[in-house]
Amino acid sequence: MADQAYVTLATNDDYAKGAMVLGRSLRKHNTTKQLVALIGPHVAEPSRATLSSIYDEVRVVDIMDSGDTAHLALMKRPDLGVTFTKLHCWQLTHYTKCVFMDADTLVLSNIDELFEREELSAAPDPGWPDCFNSGVFVFKPSIETYYSLMTHCIENGSFDGGDQGILNSFFNTWSTADISKHLPFIYNLSSIAIYTYLPAFQQYGHEAKVVHFLGKVKPWNYSYDTKTGKVKGHTPTLGSDDLHPDFLVQWWNLYSSRVLPGLKDAYGGAVFCTGCTEDKTSDNVVETIQAPLPAQKSSMSSEERKQRWEAGQADYMGVDSFESIERKLDCFLK
Ligand code: UDP
Numbered sequence: 001m002a003d004q005a006y007v008t009l010a011t012n013d014d015y016a017k018g019a020m021v022l023g024r025s026l027r028k029h030n031t032t033k034q035l036v037a038l039i040g041p042h043v044a045e046p047s048r049a050t051l052s053s054i055y056d057e058v059r060v061v062d063i064m065d066s067g068d069t070a071h072l073a074l075m076k077r078p079d080l081g082v083t084f085t086k087l088h089c090w091q092l093t094h095y096t097k098c099v100f101m102d103a104d105t106l107v108l109s110n111i112d113e114l115f116e117r118e119e120l121s122a123a124p125d126p127g128w129p130d131c132f133n134s135g136v137f138v139f140k141p142s143i144e145t146y147y148s149l150m151t152h153c154i155e156n157g158s159f160d161g162g163d164q165g166i167l168n169s170f171f172n173t174w175s176t177a178d179i180s181k182h183l184p185f186i187y188n189l190s191s192i193a194i195y196t197y198l199p200a201f202q203q204y205g206h207e208a209k210v211v212h213f214l215g216k217v218k219p220w221n222y223s224y225d226t227k228t229g230k231v232k233g234h235t236p237t238l239g240s241d242d243l244h245p246d247f248l249v250q251w252w253n254l255y256s257s258r259v260l261p262g263l264k265d266a267y268g269g270a271v272f273c274t275g276c277t278e279d280k281t282s283d284n285v286v287e288t289i290q291a292p293l294p295a296q297k298s299s300m301s302s303e304e305r306k307q308r309w310e311a312g313q314a315d316y317m318g319v320d321s322f323e324s325i326e327r328k329l330d331c332f333l334k
């Protein structure tokens with residue numbers, strides 16, 4: 001269906017990895033819909049190329065940030081102001097109906113039946129079930145709705161500092177008006193819910209169609225051993241902010257088999273995060289991917305480079321560029 005699409009958002013390279021896995025998971029389950037990734041201007045070229053190999057449309061959008069530190073602090077998620085950027089999805093008017101999915105969601109079976117639903121359909125939020133969770137929702141692109149949402153943002157702000165607060169106050173009859181707009185919880189199953197009601201998860205968990213890695217820690221913050229099939233550094237605590245180990249492994253399986261090879265190619269087969277960790281080159285370990293440093297000029301030793309630097313002859317456009325230094329710092333800080 002050319003006029004219906006799944007839409008996601010990635011403002012940076014980390015969330016782009018999530019978007020890649022999400023796209024692969026939709027393809028794996030034979031969706032007939034178009035796939036659209038909205039990306040921020042800072043998403044690196046290799047990530048864009050990899051997204052383009054999975055998505056039908058990769059569209060750069062301006063970042064919109066609520067800047068609402070007070071409400072974001074209440075959620076303990078200062079990083080979520082940029083989720084206002086999601087609202088751009090209403091501008092995709094070359095589609096008649098869309099399903100938005102957070103980049104931290106993973107599809108476990110075909111969910112194309114969601115397109116039979118109307119705007120705004122979504123599943124309850126596990127923290128406050130009279131609100132919908134905005135990680136998965138059905139919507140109808142419309143410039144009019146987009147501008148009404150913008151006006152609503154300006155006039156009322158968002159009660160959580162992110163898109164979910166805005167969308168719930170804008171579509172404020174969701175909890176009462178029309179039950180067909182309540183998606184079953186299995187279309188947006190979050191770890192928080194799993195651990196707050198474990199018996200229900202045992203009873204219904206096998207029916208899950210979409211898992212949502214909601215919370216501060218995301219699958220890409222871990223690394224993975226392809227030999228043992230284990231996620232490194234993850235000890236399930238059954239705590240409310242924990243990620244479910246089976247779903248985490250599924251995410252990593254898809255990432256290491258269907259995303260990472262293409263992403264490495266896009267980065268020119270470079271070794272990622274040179275000098276960052278000791279075991280980075282071990283074959284069986286897939287480290288969380290980092291943008292590689294720009295190719296070093298092999299003709300110059302590091303001693304020679306240091307001397308040039310000290311003599312005020314830094315290679316500002318090459319190895320000593322700000323971008324290169326920033327990446328190196330990021331690498332060490334990680
Ligand atoms: N997002 C993004 N960059 C960010 C933060 C969020 O692109 O820095 C997008 C991404 O699609 C993400 C969604 O906004 O899945 C919502 O954020 P997140 O999933 O982290 O929120 P949570 O579901 O954990 O509350």
Ligand code: GLC
Nearest residue numbers: 080083134135162163164165
């Ligand atoms: C929620 C949703 C997420 C949304 C965020 C900010 O927890 O899962 O999709 O972006 O809140 O409102």
Ligand code: MN
Nearest residue numbers: 102104135214
């Ligand atoms: Mn999310």
